[in-house]
Amino acid sequence: MQFKHPEILYFLFLLVIPILVHLFQLRRFKKQYFTNVKLLRQLQQDTRKSSTIKKWLLLATRLLLLALLIFAFAQPFFSAKEAKSKENELIILVDNSFSMQAKGSKGELLKRSIQELLESLPDTQNFSLLTNNEAFWDVDIKAIQPELQKLDYSALPFELDYLLTQVATKKPNTQKDYIIITDVVATNSKKIEDISKNNQVYFIHPKAENKNNISIENVQLSQILDAFYEIKIDLKSYGTTEEAIPVAVYNNETLIAKSQVTFDKTDKELKINIPKTAFHGKVSLQDNSLQYDNDYYFSISEPKKQNAIVIGTDEKNKFINKILTEDDFVVTNTELAQLNYNKIDVQQTIILNEIAEIPQALATTLLSFYNKGGNIIVIPSQENSIQNLNSFYKKFGSFQFISKIETEKQITKISFSHPLYKNVFEKKITNFQYPKVNQSFTTSGNGLPILQFEDNTNFVVAITNKIGNLYAFTAPINKENSNLQNSPLIVPTLFNMAQAKNTSKTNTYTIGNNETLVIDAILSKDEVVSITKKDNSFIPQQQIISSKVKLSFGDYPEISGNYDVMQAKNSIQQISFNYPRTESDLNNTNTTIFEKATTVNNVATVLNDLHTKRTDTALWKWFIIGTLLFLLIELLIQKFVK
Template sequence: MQFKHPEILWFLLLLLIPIIVHLFQLRRFKKTLFTNVAMLEKVRSESRKSHSIKKWLLLISRLLLLMCIVLAFSQPFSAKVNALKEKETVIFLDDSFSMGAKTDGVSLLEKAVQDIVQTVPDGAKFSLFTNHKTFNEVDIKQIQNELISLKAQSKQISYQNVLRKANTLFSNRGNVIKELLVVSDFQKRLGPITNDSLNIIDIHAVNLKPDTRKNVSIDSVFIDSELNLNVRYSGLKGENVPLALYSGNKLIAKTALESNSDSTTVLTIPTNEEIKGRLEIMDNSLEYDNVFFFNIDDKPKIKVLSISANEFNFLSRIYTEDEFEFENTPIGNLNYSAISKQNLIILNELDNIPNSLQTALASFLEDGGSLAIIPSNNMNQEAFSALLSRVGGFGITEKVTSEKKLTGITFEHPLFANVFERRVSNFDYPTFSNYYRVNGSFSKVLTLDNSEPFLLQNQKLYLFTAPINRENSDFQDSPLIVPTFYKIGLNSLNLSEPYFTIEQKNEIEVPTILAQEDLIKIVHNGMELIPLQQSYPTKVGLTFENNPEFAGIFSVIKGIDTLQHLSFNHSRAESKLEYLDLDQKGFASINTAFPLLFDQLANERAIDAYWKWFVIFALIFALVEVLIQKFLA
């Protein structure tokens, strides 16, 4: 038992007063009996015994009465040790897309918000944060409306980052119990919770689970002559899921997906037609992944200029007019003003590079252009090294006359990503009679059998280390030549993809020219967003980082002109309903609902007060004293 006012217990010393008085009244005196009263001795003896009992009972009742009064004013109570310590509470409310799964007809997020609003008492101070909002030192009335308006969204932080964020919201005071309440569905992909470095925090888990773990989502799409979409199934088997394809508000195709396993579905789409695509499925679990946006616009042609010493026609067969504006010009007829208008320039086996061309090419690269250099058998190494040192930080050291075979392909390099269905080991690799050694910092794309590079890259500069004319190599007859030069051409202008993922950094190049005060903005249903943008002579680079905030098809606007369209979708990472199996390790408690956790914490903080009982006992002993006075002689 503990006391709120233990200093009042000193008043128990007052119990000595009635004891002293009582003892004083019990002192014995020697009495002399006279003959005329001797006959009353027997009666007096019996009366004296009765009177002594009465005094002892009165003493006991008064002592108990006084003791109960003193104890009542000292306010005795009992409680657990931690119940008396000051507490700080931080709540993490998971508002990610996976919390949109249903339980009892409402989403997990809506259920959690209702429970928090209804359970947390008015006036209680706490901090609360979600994946994208923070409320520090508030009470429930201050944030009630904002909590009710919360919608599931894409941003999701790992559980270890939840602990780090919570730790910043607690004070630095010692002897304070810090309690973190984690309200989440605990998706497995976000990793476990380990409290080793933050053991001053008591973590209480509210582990919410949907009624069912069934879900179907459109994971990704890719387009060739047809539309190919990858569909992911979780917990579904043998169920038909309706699928519809729209272009704007026009229904293009409709089918049913049989949910047996993750699969690719092929849909026929109109050819040579712009499409603002929207794929929709009917699924009663997560809603955010039921719609997938994509678009097919007329792609602008990429401008490629080949500066050659001789007539080469293999490049014109690669850079066809349906995708490229290709021009080949001898160096003697070069129009320098045309350089800045190109996306890709190829120096095709030039023997020398004039200083004026070096300066023009350096400016071209600085303005975002791409440059590919194919050396000649008799090139001026000093001139080329000067250019390479100026724009790439490396140079040519020597010419090597030794037959080498190209044997290494960096399959993960952007030039060859998605080019090969599998890694080829028995490829018919080309050979080279002569090549040049280089030094500096670069990434290898293709390598010779001695591990020296044949094609290397430094940002938007590509260098072949060997001539590819038929006298020096059979590279022109190799199946590698087409994807190599074709992808160099495609990468020279970062054209828009059919769709982009919002949670990633996306960089897009729009082939347009901006005046000094012009801006490009993207527009969707009246909402405007101005992305980060950088203007170049022939294009504008747009950068999107975690924006826009919602999925849809956006128009790219310059002034009053619509240049193209961009489609954005949220990542499908949360569509796979896989959850952590929580155990008691690392948690102070695990509950399935917020009210259950709050009741548990309330019981742990409960204080049982006993002062009322001592008041009742005091009244009882006062009544006992009255009864003793009245009924005992």
């Protein structure tokens, strides 16, 4: 037991006064004589004995009464179980990812959680609140009420460890109480267990009533026809969906096509034809669950001819010119001696077709071209020395030629997953007529295989820096050394290598993936391009690379949709951004990470628990009651004890 005013206990010394009064009473008795005192003496003895008992009872009662009164004024109390934690800082972490759009028993999970905070937190309670994309430090509920009521969903996932790191950085060396509100969809944490050891952690788990959901996972070009684009729409069902789901395709706000899909399995694919023109629209579906993944935005730019230079002899270049037709390419054929180096920067693709030696100046120029986002295709010559080839390739990484092999080999393995062969094959082919080569080079290094020989050595590899591509053949493909020119495989391989920067594709990016885009644009000093749509715009990180600009999007934009890349007031390209689909599966929950935390149903329970554990037990009321009780006992003694 402890006292708020222990100094008052000194008044206990005053209890000696009634004791002294009792021991040294000043009243004296006068003797009176009677003729017959036998009976009176006995009566006198009984009366004195009864009076002595009464006086001792009254003394004890008064001493206890005064002692209890003094104790009451000293305000005794029992210390709270967590008295040392009274000054803990309250930290509230709120998940505002898209899965919190789901509806619980009282409405949308996020909106209901915010309303509960507004209703439960006292006006005087100081706290810090963090969401996926916002932070409010050292505030009270009135100060941030407007912001909380307007709080929107975030494309950023609920990264608990990142938020805990933010708190630790902002509030070092302080004890904290955590309230974590999340549906734990796609949530993981390595720090929460350690945090729970040294801090009080409360976990509130809002639960969705309907966990069925349908998501548009991807939209891509599957085929380019004479008058139409065929787009492939990938959809996914989470849970059970019995009814047919309507799907619509819009170009801007104009409805282009409608269809519907029935989910007899989890993943479904839908193909729809749209006009072969510049497209800036979306695919949309309707379901009764999450809304964020019901729209998928995509853009298709007007097809532009690609500029390509083919360096080699006219005779050897013939088969390349048959593949890179005038409908899709502007091809310049030149021999090495007549090459105009100044024209390289305005090309999209440079093809080195069996030139006997790659000059050092050309290698340096091509490296710069590659670093600016250009594509290079290198077909070696039988006359190439390994030293010359390696001198060229070492500029692009660790890819190297080892030795020349004069053994016939068949090209038997195709990397069907490589972007070059996207939408080329309807299924994996294993029994096609294998092309062959008579002579080839063995290689080592960091090249990604595209085509391979029967002995698993490489025939074509790709090297990339994410904006530029280098495609390296390991054998000449002239008719004397190979029959590849007569194989159907050569057409999509060379065509797609040269078309790697073709604008006839869905220009879509995923928010938060920090993707890059290289566009053709000549900017003046201090000029920047911006990414804009009607109600939202931002300036991306950008790097000028000669006549091109490399854009890095980071975590922007925050809102999905169709955007224009703007130079001054002119739109130079149309692109689209979509939210990541990481929140679509409402059954993908992970409550085990909060096993060490205290699970509660609402914020009010947390506040009551903290108040109970940290409030001292006051005893002064019981001492006042004791004082009154002994006062009553004294009155009863005075009245009934003779």
